[in-house]
Amino acid sequence: MKKSKFGELLKTVGLKKTKHRLLLLDLLHQHDEFLSADDLFLRAKAIDDSISLSTVYRILDSFIECEIVSPVSLDDQKQLFYELKHEEHAHHLICTRCHKVIHVHSCPVHDFEEEIQLEHHFHVEKHKLEFYGVCEECMENEKETV
Amino acid sequence: MKKSKFGELLKTVGLKKTKHRLLLLDLLHQHDEFLSADDLFLRAKAIDDSISLSTVYRILDSFIECEIVSPVSLDDQKQLFYELKHEEHAHHLICTRCHKVIHVHSCPVHDFEEEIQLEHHFHVEKHKLEFYGVCEECMENEKETV
DNA sequence: CTCAATGCAAATCCTTTGCATACCT
DNA sequence: AGGTATGCAAAGGATTTGCATTGAG
Numbered sequence: 001m002k003k004s005k006f007g008e009l010l011k012t013v014g015l016k017k018t019k020h021r022l023l024l025l026d027l028l029h030q031h032d033e034f035l036s037a038d039d040l041f042l043r044a045k046a047i048d049d050s051i052s053l054s055t056v057y058r059i060l061d062s063f064i065e066c067e068i069v070s071p072v073s074l075d076d077q078k079q080l081f082y083e084l085k086h087e088e089h090a091h092h093l094i095c096t097r098c099h100k101v102i103h104v105h106s107c108p109v110h111d112f113e114e115e116i117q118l119e120h121h122f123h124v125e126k127h128k129l130e131f132y133g134v135c136e137e138c139m140e141n142e143k144e145t146v
Numbered sequence: 147m148k149k150s151k152f153g154e155l156l157k158t159v160g161l162k163k164t165k166h167r168l169l170l171l172d173l174l175h176q177h178d179e180f181l182s183a184d185d186l187f188l189r190a191k192a193i194d195d196s197i198s199l200s201t202v203y204r205i206l207d208s209f210i211e212c213e214i215v216s217p218v219s220l221d222d223q224k225q226l227f228y229e230l231k232h233e234e235h236a237h238h239l240i241c242t243r244c245h246k247v248i249h250v251h252s253c254p255v256h257d258f259e260e261e262i263q264l265e266h267h268f269h270v271e272k273h274k275l276e277f278y279g280v281c282e283e284c285m286e287n288e289k290e291t292v
Numbered sequence: 293c294t295c296a297a298t299g300c301a302a303a304t305c306c307t308t309t310g311c312a313t314a315c316c317t
Numbered sequence: 318a319g320g321t322a323t324g325c326a327a328a329g330g331a332t333t334t335g336c337a338t339t340g341a342g
Contacts, residue, residue: 070221073223074219075216075219075226075274078224080221080224093268093270096271102266102268104262104266108254108255108258109254109255109275111254115252116250120239120248120250120282121285122239122241122248122280122281123279123280123281124239124277124278125242125279126277126279127276127277127278128221128274128275128276128278129255129273129274129275129276130274130275131259131268131270131272131273131274132270132271132272132273132274133269133272134268134269134271135268136268139267139269
């Protein structure tokens with residue numbers, strides 16, 4: 001999605017086009033890691049000093065409400081992270097060393113969902129699949145250090 | 147695992163056997179939902195009024211440290227939840243209505259991990275797979291109400 | 293007896309809210 | 318103009334910490 005499209009995106013979901021919302025969309029789009037509200041606030045403030053942390057929270061809430069952003073919680077962190085929703089269904093490889101996030105679009109789980117419906121009489125609405133481990137660069141770095 | 151085994155479990159991991167630790171292990175073992183620190187505190191306090199919330203947090207931290215409990219975060223809740231680690235690898239069906247948790251022991255993901263190693267040069271250490279949806283009872287209830 | 297575990301209260305971190313003002317449509 | 322978005326400061330909720338006391342080994 002091109003940066004210039006964000007204005008339209010906001011219109012589509014029925015949110016007013018403000019500089020702060022555009023800025024946050026841009027930041028979310030640029031960064032492929034998970035970002036916390038505070039990460040976003042600091043990066044936004046570096047570009048536009050007038051933004052406040054509560055605005056960041058309020059904007060993120062409105063984005064979640066409109067389903068253009070997903071909140072992501074990681075088991076070992078108490079704060080929430082946020083990411084732009086991808087058009088495609090995706091899963092994540094999360095590096096436990098550098099916290100980089102790699103998106104994977106193939107998904108081995110859909111068939112399994114049917115099994116679950118049948119076996120457990122549980123109606124699956126969505127699933128979440130994440131892999132935790134070490135990314136290529138961190139693996140290189142660890143080799144060198146040892 | 148029988149209740150009487152918890153004392154040994156504590157010895158095995160090198161933690162002193164105190165009544166509060168035994169009580170929390172017992173509560174975690176009894177309940178198949180995810181429990182928050184506060185859930186545990188309230189249930190524990192009902193049994194032994196002398197326990198304090200900070201003790202619950204400290205005990206949970208020690209259990210996580212010793213790897214007998216896992217912290218679990220859910221995207222739409224800001225507090226952490228806790229569950230006893232199961233001997234078996236397991237995944238969860240989480241009811242978005244009543245928050246019940248069903249454990250599923252089959253896992254469709256292991257082959258996929260190899261693909262990831264090859265394709266993304268990412269060394270997978272563990273994965274997390276959760277299904278969100280509606281359990282059988284809640285489905286029944288919704289039918290009736292509609 | 294000795295050190296780790298605990299209770300209590302205060303502190304901290306993350307997030308939300310109230311209210312007056314500024315900004316989009 | 319009219320109502321939403323924002324800044325600021327204060328409140329709230331979850332978790333952590335300091336310190337004196339209790340309890341397990």
